[in-house]
Amino acid sequence: MNSVILTAGTRYLAGLLLIFSLYMLLRGHNEPGGGFIGGLIGSTGFILFAIACGTEDARTALRVPPQTIAMIGLGIALIAGLISIFFADPFFTGQWFFLGSTETEKGLPISTVLIFDIGVYLVVFGSVLTLVFAMEEEI
Amino acid sequence: MDVPNQAAEWKTNIVAGLFPVFLSALIFSWFLTFIPSVADGVSTRFGIDWIPSLGISLSFFIDGLSLTFALLISGIGTLVFLYSSSYIKNHHHFHRFLLYLFLFMLSMLGVVLADNLISLFVFWELTTITSYLLIGFSHETHKGRHSALQALLITGAGALAMLAGFILIGLTVNSFELSEIILEADTLRAHELYAPILLLILFGTFTKSAQFPFHFWLPNAMAAPTPVSSFLHSATMVKAGVYLMARLHPAFAGTDLWLWMLTIFGATTAVISSILAFRQTDLKLALAYTTLMALGTLTLFLGQESGYAMTAFATFLIVHSLYKAALFLVVGCVDNATGTRDANTLGGLAKAMPITAIVAALAAMSMAGFPPFLGFIGKELKYAGALGVASEPILVAGAVLVANSLMFAVAAIVAFRPFWVSSKTTYPKQPQEAPFAMLAGPIILASLGILFGIYPDIIEKTLVAPTVASLLGNIEQSKELKLWAGVNLPLILSICTVILGLALYLQHQKLRPALDGIFAKLPTFDQGWDKFLLKFKDFAAWQTRVQQSGNLHQYMFVVFFVVFASLATTTALKNAIFKPPDFSNVTWLGVGLVLLIIGAAIITTVTASRITAMATLGVLGIGVAIVFIGFSAPDVAITQLLVETLIVVLVAIALLRLPNLETEAGQRRPLDAILAISVGSIVTLILLSVLSLPLDRRVTDFFEQASWPEAFGRNIVNVILVDFRALDTFGEIAVIVIAALSAYALLRTTTPQSKK
Numbered sequence: 036m037n038s039v040i041l042t043a044g045t046r047y048l049a050g051l052l053l054i055f056s057l058y059m060l061l062r063g064h065n066e067p068g069g070g071f072i073g074g075l076i077g078s079t080g081f082i083l084f085a086i087a088c089g090t091e092d093a094r095t096a097l098r099v100p101p102q103t104i105a106m107i108g109l110g111i112a113l114i115a116g117l118i119s120i121f122f123a124d125p126f127f128t129g130q131w132f133f134l135g136s137t138e139t140e141k142g143l144p145i146s147t148v149l150i151f152d153i154g155v156y157l158v159v160f161g162s163v164l165t166l167v168f169a170m171e172e173e174i
Numbered sequence: 175m176d177v178p179n180q181a182a183e184w185k186t187n188i189v190a191g192l193f194p195v196f197l198s199a200l201i202f203s204w205f206l207t208f209i210p211s212v213a214d215g216v217s218t219r220f221g222i223d224w225i226p227s228l229g230i231s232l233s234f235f236i237d238g239l240s241l242t243f244a245l246l247i248s249g250i251g252t253l254v255f256l257y258s259s260s261y262i263k264n265h266h267h268f269h270r271f272l273l274y275l276f277l278f279m280l281s282m283l284g285v286v287l288a289d290n291l292i293s294l295f296v297f298w299e300l301t302t303i304t305s306y307l308l309i310g311f312s313h314e315t316h317k318g319r320h321s322a323l324q325a326l327l328i329t330g331a332g333a334l335a336m337l338a339g340f341i342l343i344g345l346t347v348n349s350f351e352l353s354e355i356i357l358e359a360d361t362l363r364a365h366e367l368y369a370p371i372l373l374l375i376l377f378g379t380f381t382k383s384a385q386f387p388f389h390f391w392l393p394n395a396m397a398a399p400t401p402v403s404s405f406l407h408s409a410t411m412v413k414a415g416v417y418l419m420a421r422l423h424p425a426f427a428g429t430d431l432w433l434w435m436l437t438i439f440g441a442t443t444a445v446i447s448s449i450l451a452f453r454q455t456d457l458k459l460a461l462a463y464t465t466l467m468a469l470g471t472l473t474l475f476l477g478q479e480s481g482y483a484m485t486a487f488a489t490f491l492i493v494h495s496l497y498k499a500a501l502f503l504v505v506g507c508v509d510n511a512t513g514t515r516d517a518n519t520l521g522g523l524a525k526a527m528p529i530t531a532i533v534a535a536l537a538a539m540s541m542a543g544f545p546p547f548l549g550f551i552g553k554e555l556k557y558a559g560a561l562g563v564a565s566e567p568i569l570v571a572g573a574v575l576v577a578n579s580l581m582f583a584v585a586a587i588v589a590f591r592p593f594w595v596s597s598k599t600t601y602p603k604q605p606q607e608a609p610f611a612m613l614a615g616p617i618i619l620a621s622l623g624i625l626f627g628i629y630p631d632i633i634e635k636t637l638v639a640p641t642v643a644s645l646l647g648n649i650e651q652s653k654e655l656k657l658w659a660g661v662n663l664p665l666i667l668s669i670c671t672v673i674l675g676l677a678l679y680l681q682h683q684k685l686r687p688a689l690d691g692i693f694a695k696l697p698t699f700d701q702g703w704d705k706f707l708l709k710f711k712d713f714a715a716w717q718t719r720v721q722q723s724g725n726l727h728q729y730m731f732v733v734f735f736v737v738f739a740s741l742a743t744t745t746a747l748k749n750a751i752f753k754p755p756d757f758s759n760v761t762w763l764g765v766g767l768v769l770l771i772i773g774a775a776i777i778t779t780v781t782a783s784r785i786t787a788m789a790t791l792g793v794l795g796i797g798v799a800i801v802f803i804g805f806s807a808p809d810v811a812i813t814q815l816l817v818e819t820l821i822v823v824l825v826a827i828a829l830l831r832l833p834n835l836e837t838e839a840g841q842r843r844p845l846d847a848i849l850a851i852s853v854g855s856i857v858t859l860i861l862l863s864v865l866s867l868p869l870d871r872r873v874t875d876f877f878e879q880a881s882w883p884e885a886f887g888r889n890i891v892n893v894i895l896v897d898f899r900a901l902d903t904f905g906e907i908a909v910i911v912i913a914a915l916s917a918y919a920l921l922r923t924t925t926p927q928s929k930k
Contacts, residue, residue, distance in 0.1 A: 162914035
């Protein structure tokens with residue numbers, strides 16, 4: 036699509052959407068959001084980019100083929116599930132670590148659940164872009 | 175290849191060839207140590223839990239019956255490995271062969287030792303698979319592949335039926351352990367599922383042990399190398415079916431169904447296969463058919479319950495394994511030395527291969543049942559057992575007599591004529607005496623045949639009596655093994671056998687063409703099977719053509735029709751109660767929203783423009799998302815909105831290449847409308863029905879309470895997705911990846927030519 040306004044606007048919008056998607060991913064455990072929604076929002080950023088500037092530019096900007104991102108996401112999700120083996124828990128039992136926690140302070144929570152959600156994010160993000168890019172290019 | 179390399183390879187082949195010999199000898203000696211305790215009537219049971227929640231364990235059980243089988247398997251296995259180390263050492267897949275054969279031996283030991291029916295089934299299937307690999311060892315030939323597949327399909331089908339039978343046993347007596355099932359014999363025999371269980375299991379054992387009418391795969395399996403034929407297809411694997419029938423004998427025997435099934439199928443197999451054996455000119459095939467005869471006889475005796483029949487079973491089992499393995503190995507030697515196995519051309523080999531000739535004679539005399547060989551004792555017991563059967567003793571004894579006479583003749587054709595009757599044929603190769611490694615097996619096996627014949631005590635107390643004890647429950651029922659039992663009916667029948675057998679042998683070259691003439695007119699089971707497979711493939715192709723038409727409209731129609739039909743049937747059958755909707759606290763906003771959704775849906779379906787349809791579909795989706803917000807489900811609403819956006823993007827991209835709406839589906843639209851309205855109505859009805867019950871909040875309450883303390887999250891939807899139900903989510907994202915990749919692959923392969 037040849038629109039200067041859209042192209043110019045997209046450069047900011049796409050970035051904002053990506054940052055917003057990460058925000059949605061990280062707040063997901065306590066507020067509405069999460070990996071699935073985050074992945075969808077993130078992919079709309081790149082879809083917008085692809086519509087405005089063409090899929091070729093979008094692929095260059097993404098650097099990694101979207102199908103690879105999806106498969107890496109699936110791998111991360113699997114690893115997140117497997118970590119519980121080291122703690123002799125059943126598959127996919129969430130493991131929590133509170134970095135720098137003290138008696139009064141909870142510290143920074145890091146969990147396999149978050150890793151799993153990041154995997155979900157990447158799967159949704161990569162899969163949607165795989166589909167949209169392929170359709171844009173082939174049809 | 176240069177010489178030192180060849181020498182090195184030769185050395186590794188020797189080591190590789192002798193390693194399994196050593197291992198199986200070790201196993202054999204380990205089993206020997208069980209003889210004293212088993213002879214005293216003590217059985218050993220050991221094992222580990224496998225899937226305790228389903229009653230499946232990896233448990234093993236050593237009593238008379240399993241020890242006899244285990245000794246035969248490991249003992250003959252040792253000799254066959256020794257034989258193979260010489261017979262097949264120049265083959266380029268020599269190591270692969272040894273591996274398959276050893277895997278087979280271990281699985282076979284698993285079958286005969288397993289106490290748990292499910293473990294037994296697993297080992298059983300492992301023997302089927304290794305047998306498939308070994309029959310198809312010459313996979314370059316069509317015959318090898320065809321025979322291997324045939325054996326796999328037939329025994330595999332039987333095994334599946336058997337598994338169903340095993341599961342029914344498990345349901346009936348609440349245990350998969352054989353040692354416990356046997357104790358529940360009375361419950362089992364009186365149970366209404368007894369007949370289905372028995373028939374399912376017999377289907378498995380009959381296919382495995384090649385009983386008529388499933389007999390035809392076994393002669394075809396002779397496509398395998400000779401050590402395999404000798405080990406799997408005469409001494410061990412084909413006896414797995416017999417073993418299982420013997421194992422289940424205490425639990426199942428004693429009913430008319432058991433008696434008649436085993437007697438009729440066993441006797442038919444024995445008689446038909448001995449006639450078929452008689453007409454073969456290929457030595458290996460002749461032996462294969464006599465194996466069938468032996469399996470039929472063993473099955474026949476397992477139908478009975480008398481001490482004589484069981485002693486005959488145990489003795490004949492041992493005799494047959496000894497002489498048949500020896501004869502197969504001898505035929506392999508002959509084949510190797512002369513390059514042919516044709517009974518009509520072979521002759522006068524005794525001069526070139528004196529040791530082979532003597533060994534063959536010893537084994538054949540045991541097979542023919544001459545005194546003082548163990549075969550004679552076996553045959554006497556067979557007659558005694560046949561005469562003592564519960565019903566129709568004359569018929570059974572007659573069948574055994576015919577089969578035995580024909581076997582006598584076949585023994586002479588296979589092991590006497592090629593060596594001692596002179597022939598003027600010139601062989602493809604100059605015959606030479608076989609090497610020691612190949613002779614050792616037949617020598618030992620044949621000598622054991624005469625040793626046990628003269629001193630039957632060696633096996634009587636150690637193997638035969640404990641086996642009978644496993645079958646009948648006590649050791650006293652076992653009959654004595656002796657060479658001279660006085661002049662009695664079995665002895666007279668034995669003499670008749672010899673006379674009849676001799677007459678058949680002398681006339682066999684004249685009888686053969688006559689038999690060939692008869693059999694040429696009969697359709698064979700082998701061809702019938704091939705025809706069946708062809709028809710089966712045609713059927714599969716036909717139903718794939720019908721179901722996978724490639725028309726998306728048809729797929730959608732079928733999917734939604736099935737959804738409607740199954741929901742409607744269930745709703746009708748379960749007498750669903752519908753609660754009329756409660757309109758008391760309806761707001762104007764709600765009504766407006768519903769009207770918006772309904773209006774958008776109607777416009778989407780009736781519009782002739784795709785752009786309009788796309789836009790109204792978007793309206794519909796957003797309306798649904800607002801409903802979700804109204805019920806405070808922000809996560810679902812956000813997802814819904816994002817997916818709607820995505821759909822608009824995708825449809826917009828695809829729009830350019832889609833045909834016009836009206837030209838495409840004008841005719842089918844009324845039908846589609848009916849289906850759509852039906853699916854919508856049934857879903858509405860089900861929702862109304864669900865609402866007629868008070869809402870069960872147990873699950874909701876649990877997640878509300880557990881979400882923060884256990885999973886440190888306040889967004890319950892997300893906590894369920896990534897923590898409580900993470901495995902489900904993992905499955906879903908795997909589906910997403912697979913769907914994206916397949917769509918990607920499809921789009922890539924159907925690129926329109928015009929664009930490239």
